[in-house]
Amino acid sequence: MAAATTSSDSCCTRCLSFLITIGLTALFLWLSLRVDEPRLYLDYIYVPSLNKTLNPNPNPQTHTNNTIFFTVKLANNNKDKGIQYDNVSLSFSHFTSLNATRALGNATVKSFYQGHQKNAFKKGYLNATGNLTTPVNGRVFYRVDFTTAVKYKILFWYTKRHRLWGGANVEIEASLGTKVNRKGIRLGGNSLAVIESGAPLIRRGYPALPCVAVFLILYAF
Numbered sequence: 001m002a003a004a005t006t007s008s009d010s011c012c013t014r015c016l017s018f019l020i021t022i023g024l025t026a027l028f029l030w031l032s033l034r035v036d037e038p039r040l041y042l043d044y045i046y047v048p049s050l051n052k053t054l055n056p057n058p059n060p061q062t063h064t065n066n067t068i069f070f071t072v073k074l075a076n077n078n079k080d081k082g083i084q085y086d087n088v089s090l091s092f093s094h095f096t097s098l099n100a101t102r103a104l105g106n107a108t109v110k111s112f113y114q115g116h117q118k119n120a121f122k123k124g125y126l127n128a129t130g131n132l133t134t135p136v137n138g139r140v141f142y143r144v145d146f147t148t149a150v151k152y153k154i155l156f157w158y159t160k161r162h163r164l165w166g167g168a169n170v171e172i173e174a175s176l177g178t179k180v181n182r183k184g185i186r187l188g189g190n191s192l193a194v195i196e197s198g199a200p201l202i203r204r205g206y207p208a209l210p211c212v213a214v215f216l217i218l219y220a221f
């Protein structure tokens with residue numbers, strides 16, 4: 001009798017410790033697989049055709065400079081995960097009214113790898129089309145959107161690709177050609193291409209990871 005009780009006790013203990021081990025392993029895996037998506041910012045933009053010092057008397061008849069210069073900041077805040085970016089496509093447009101935009105052109109930040117807790121500043125330019133200087137109610141607004149896909153590097157292997165996208169409205173100083181807000185503007189994905197208030201459109205660029213983590217944990221056992 002006594003022997004039987006002991007054996008069922010120790011079975012129960014083993015069973016419990018097995019469950020706890022699985023639980024802790026799952027928690028550990030989940031913590032180490034959890035990732036922060038990278039953050040993209042428009043760090044700098046310069047529209048020479050809006051620089052009044054450069055063009056005191058712009059003449060629509062003459063050839064105007066349609067170049068737009070920009071710097072995008074990409075931030076990887078993960079403590080121990082690298083990020084492999086696909087090409088980052090940027091599209092620029094120009095507000096022609098409070099709720100309408102006209103495409104100016106696209107640019108690409110070439111695919112690259114970014115180590116953990118690093119910021120990257122990528123410069124580029126585009127040759128835009130059309131009138132870059134038309135104001136709306138006396139102010140000049142642009143819209144900048146990005147799309148890309150990233151893979152996270154965890155130890156020695158990569159996760160699958162995750163698509164990311166987002167955008168922001170950017171006010172350009174009408175007499176300087178640089179942005180009004182000195183700070184980098186987050187290309188966040190939850191802003192609508194409308195200047196005045198409107199219901200914010202929440203577009204999350206990153207829905208899949210919790211499912212992936214759960215799948216991997218189940219798969220591991």
Ligand SMILES: *[C@@H]1O[C@H](CO)[C@@H](O)[C@H](O)[C@H]1NC(C)=O
Binds near residue numbers: 046051054176177178
């Ligand atoms: C605007 O043009 C002036 C004159 O060429 C130049 O000194 C200035 O740096 C330009 N502004 C920017 C933001 O580049």
Ligand SMILES: *[C@@H]1O[C@H](CO)[C@@H](O)[C@H](O)[C@H]1NC(C)=O
Binds near residue numbers: 064133134
């Ligand atoms: C762009 O539009 C503004 C205002 O609508 C106008 O003053 C300017 O001449 C235009 N520029 C060109 C190059 O057409």
Ligand SMILES: *[C@@H]1O[C@H](CO)[C@@H](O)[C@H](O)[C@H]1NC(C)=O
Binds near residue numbers: 048066
């Ligand atoms: C436009 O202006 C910028 C700054 O002045 C200059 O670097 C660039 O070469 C110009 N682009 C063209 C096509 O003239």
Ligand SMILES: *[C@@H]1O[C@H](CO)[C@@H](O)[C@H](O)[C@H]1NC(C)=O
Binds near residue numbers: 110111
């Ligand atoms: C990435 O961009 C570069 C230069 O813009 C282009 O040559 C290359 O084909 C692009 N790669 C992909 C996978 O689209």
Ligand SMILES: *[C@@H]1O[C@H](CO)[C@@H](O)[C@H](O)[C@H]1NC(C)=O
Binds near residue numbers: 098099
């Ligand atoms: C844009 O705004 C104008 C008035 O400024 C309004 O008549 C029009 O319906 C709006 N369009 C959209 C798509 O919201």
Ligand SMILES: *[C@@H]1O[C@H](CO)[C@@H](O)[C@H](O)[C@H]1NC(C)=O
Binds near residue numbers: 089105106
């Ligand atoms: C710019 O990109 C958008 C989508 O990102 C695309 O619809 C458009 O055709 C592109 N324009 C040019 C000139 O490549």
Ligand SMILES: *[C@@H]1O[C@H](CO)[C@@H](O)[C@H](O)[C@H]1NC(C)=O
Binds near residue numbers: 066128129
């Ligand atoms: C920019 O595009 C315009 C026409 O859209 C063209 O005339 C000009 O040569 C282009 N400039 C450069 C530097 O590609």
